[in-house]
Amino acid sequence: MILTTALALTGCGSGNDSGGSHSPEHVKVTIKGDSVTPQSKPINASIGQPIVLDVTSNRNGELHVHSSPEHEFEVAPGHSSYRFTLQQPGLVDVEEHVSDVLVLRITVK
Ligand SMILES: [Cu+2]
Numbered sequence: 001m002i003l004t005t006a007l008a009l010t011g012c013g014s015g016n017d018s019g020g021s022h023s024p025e026h027v028k029v030t031i032k033g034d035s036v037t038p039q040s041k042p043i044n045a046s047i048g049q050p051i052v053l054d055v056t057s058n059r060n061g062e063l064h065v066h067s068s069p070e071h072e073f074e075v076a077p078g079h080s081s082y083r084f085t086l087q088q089p090g091l092v093d094v095e096e097h098v099s100d101v102l103v104l105r106i107t108v109k
Pocket residue numbers: 064065066095097
């Protein structure tokens with residue numbers, strides 16, 4: 001009983017200020033032919049927070065960030081990293097346009 005109450009209180013008060021909101025958010029993306037992972041993965045980001053896509057691919061591709069302004073990255077075979085920031089709150093989709101896969105859905109706050 002007492003334990004439950006204490007945990008509930010802790011859960012309520014802590015959180016938001018841990019870790020600093022502007023440390024980069026790294027997301028691993030793997031492209032193998034028509035298979036792209038992750039798919040429709042929900043992530044959260046803050047306005048101005050760097051988002052880094054660590055991409056491993058076996059073909060040429062095209063990553064498209066449906067933000068305003070938008071970002072487009074030409075993917076070459078091998079490993080590459082693409083970094084961008086988002087400047088407006090809302091829901092931003094990241095697609096791989098060769099396979100038409102929705103990779104990420106970023107909630108920006
Ligand atoms: Cu697109």
